[in-house]
Amino acid sequence: MHRLLTAARFVGSTALTVVAIFSIDMPEGYLGPANQLTDFGAIYAGALLISAVVVAAGLLRRVEWLRNLVPVAFSVNIGLFVPALVSDPLLAVLLIIWHLVLLTQHLFPEATEIGEYIDRPLGAPVDSVGEWWAAYGPPVRHLVIVSVLLTVAVIGFELSSHWVALTVSAALTLLTVVLSLRFVLLSYAAGQRAIALLAVPLGLSLVFVGNFAVALALVGVYHLLTLVAMVVRGELFRELLGVFFDHPAVLIAAAFVSIILLGTLLLTFPQASATGVPIDPLDALFTATSASCVTGLIVLDTPHDFSTFGHAVILGLIQVGGLGIMVLSTFAAVIIGGKLGIRGERALGQELDIHDPRTAYRLTTFIVISTFVIEAVGAALLAVVFVTHGYGWGEAVWNGVFHSISAFCNAGFALQSDSLMMFKEDPFALLVFSALITLGGLGFLVMAGAFRSWRAEGRIQWSVQAKIVALASVALVLMGWAIYLAVEWDASLAGLAPVDKVMNALFQSVTLRTAGFNSVDYGQLEMATVFAMLGFMYIGASPGSTGGGIKTTTAVVLLAGVRAIARGEPKVVLFKRRISQEIVYRSAAIAVVAVLVIGLSMFILLLTEDIPFYMLVYEVVSAVATVGLSIGATGELSAIGKFVIIFVMFVGRIGPLTLALLLGGGKPSPVTYPKTRLMVG
DSSP states (O other): OHHHHHHHHHHHHHHHHHHHHHHSOBTTSTTBSTTOOOHHHHHHHHHHHHHHHHHHHHHHTTOGGGGGHHHHHHHHHHHHHSGGGTTOHHHHHHHHHHHHHHHHHHHSOOGGGGSTTTTOOTTOOOOSHHHHHHHHHHHHHHHHHHHHHHHHHHHHTTOTTOHHHHHHHHHHHHHHHHHHHHHHHHHHHTTOGGGGGGHHHHHHHHHTTTSHHHHHHHHHHHHHHHHHHHHHHSHHHHHHHHHHHHOHHHHHHHHHHHHHHHHHHHHTSGGGBSSSSOOOHHHHHHHHHHHHTTOOOOSSOHHHHBOHHHHHHHHHHHHHHHHOHHHHHHHHHHHTTOOOHHHHHHHHHHHHTOSOGGGHHHHHHHHHHHHHHHHHHHHHHHHHHHHHTTOOHHHHHHHHHHHHHHHHTTOOOOSSTTTTGGGTTOHHHHHHHHHHHHHHHHOHHHHHHHHHHHHTTTOSOOOHHHHHHHHHHHHHHHHHHHHHHHHHTTTTTTTSOHHHHHHHHHHHHHHHTTTOOOSSOGGGOOHHHHHHHHHHHHHOSOTTSSOOSSOHHHHHHHHHHHHHHHHTOSSEEETTEEEOHHHHHHHHHHHHHHHHHHHHHHHHHHHHOOSOHHHHHHHHHHHHTTOOOOSSOGGGOOHHHHHHHHHHHHHHHHHHHHHHHHHHHSOOOSOOOOOOOOOOO
16 A cells, blocks of 8 residues: 555645646745746646656556655655745645645655555455455545645636646546545445435536536535545544544534634635635634634625635535534534444533433434525525515525525624615515524524424423523513614614614514624614623523524523522522532533633733724624624724634634533542631622
C-alpha cells in the first residue's frame, strides 16, 4: 500500500499546486495576480505535471528510487508559497500546512502504511469491502479529499475559464470516480443499501454535463458523501468516537470550530463575493461564526455583498449549525449502518439531554427527518409568498428555501437588506415565518412527544419538560406581544393598519427570543422596548432546539427555586414533580455564566468601542443568546469588537450545552464535610 499511497499523495499535491498557481494572489510576485498564469507559473506547473506522471507511473511499476523525488517536490512546493504569506496569507498558510503534513507523513510513515499489503499486485481481485480497504482504501481516500478540495477551488475561484486548471481538476475527478466506484459497489453488496444514494448526484452530473460548473458541483457532492462513508471505516473515526465517548463537550466545541473555519475559507473565495473581490477574512470569519452559531448578526449586507455561491455557503453553515454537528454525524452513521454501541448511545444521550440513551438513534433520526420535512413545507409556502410579491418562480423557490431554513434554524439571515420589512403588511407571510420559528425553538424532544401522542391518539402523557416548554413559550410570546403592542403602537408600528400592528407585534414577540428577523424599523424602537427585549433574548428558546439563550426550562427552574425559597420549602416542585438538586444547580450555573460572559464582553467593548452603552449591551445579549437582532452597533464595530462578538456568539452556541455536559459528567465526591451557615442577601 505504501507505494500506492505515496503515488496518490504526489498526484494530489501536484493537482492542488497547479490549481493554486491560478488561485493565489501575488500581484508583485512570480506567481502574479489571482486567475492569471505567469511564465514562471506555466513552466513550474508543466514541470510538476510531467514529474507527477513519471513518478506515479514509476511507483506503480515498483521503481522505488523515484520515492526520493517526492519529499524534494513537497519541500519545493512549501518554498513556492512562502512569499505569498504577505499578499494572500490565508490560502498560503493552508497550502504550506498541507505540504508540511504530506512531508511529515512521507518521512515518518505509520506502521499501517508499510504493512502486509505492500507487495499486493495492483489490480488484484478483492471480494469484500475489508479487502478493498486494506489494499486501496487510504490512497483512494486521499484522492477523494483532494478532489473535493479541487472542486471547491475551481468553483470558488472561478477557474472554469482556465483550461489548464480545469483539465487537471477534471482528470483527477474522473480518476477518483473510477477508483471509488469499486468501494461503493462492494459496500452495497455487503448490505449497506443506503450507499446507493450516492448514485443520485453522480447521475445528475451526467444530466447537467452541458453546464460544467453544475456538473462539477454534483460530482463534488458524490465525492463528499463517499468521503463520509470512507471516513467511518477509518481508524481516525474510531479514535474520534473514543474522544466523543469520553469528552463529548470537547468534541462539540472542536466540531463547531472546524465548521466555522471551513466556512470562513469558503467565504473568502472570490466566487462568494458579489463583486468578485475576496471578502476580508475577518468579515468572513464573523459571517461564518454568525451562520454556524445560527445568530444572524452581520457586518456585511448579505443580499448585496455575497453572491449566490456565498449565500449557499451561508445556508449550509446555518443548516449544519442548527441541527448540530453530532446529530448530523450520528444520523450519517445510522444511514450507513454504523453502530455507536452502549458507550456511544450513553454519550449521545448525554448530549441530547435524554434520560434513556437507547432512544438516541430514534430521536436523531426524528430530528433530521422532521427538520427536512418542516423546512420543505415552509419553503413551498414561502415560495408562493415571494411569487405574490413579484418574484419569478425560480428566484421565489430559492428565496423560499433559504428563508425557510433560516427561520426554522432560528438564524435570522435574510436575502433582503431590511430583513423581512417587505412583509410587514402581509399577515400570511408573517404567520408562516412565525410558525417556522416557533417549531424550531420548541425543541425536538417536545416535537417528538407531540408526534408520538398524535400517533397514539392522545394516549401518551406529556412529560414535565413538554409542559414547561409549552407553557413558558406561550407565556413569553403573549407577554412580549402585549408589551411590544402597547409600547410601540405609535413608534415602530406607526403608519400600519390596526390588524398589521397586531400581526407585526406578534411576529416581533416570536422572533425576539432567538430568531433575529425584523419586520419593522428597529431604529424607531422606544427605550422601554429595548430594555424589555434584553430579558426575552436572555431567556431564549427551549432546550434541544435550534435556538439559543439560557433556555425556557432554565428560567422556569430558577423562578421555581425562588418561589420555594420564599415559601421556606426545601425542594423545587413543578407539576407535582420534584426537580433534582443537580438540575437546580446546573440551571443556576448556566444563568450565572451567561451573565459573566455578558459582563466581561461589555467591559472589553466599552474600552475599545465608541458606541453608546445601550447599543453595546443589546448587541452582546443578542450575540450570547444567538438571537441576531441589532439596533445598529454591528456595523460600527472595530476589529477588536468583531473578535469579541465572534467569541460571544461561539460561547452562546455551545456554552450552556458544554457547561451542562461538563457539570453532568463527573462523579460525586465520596467525601462529606460539616455544614456551616453564611449570611446572604
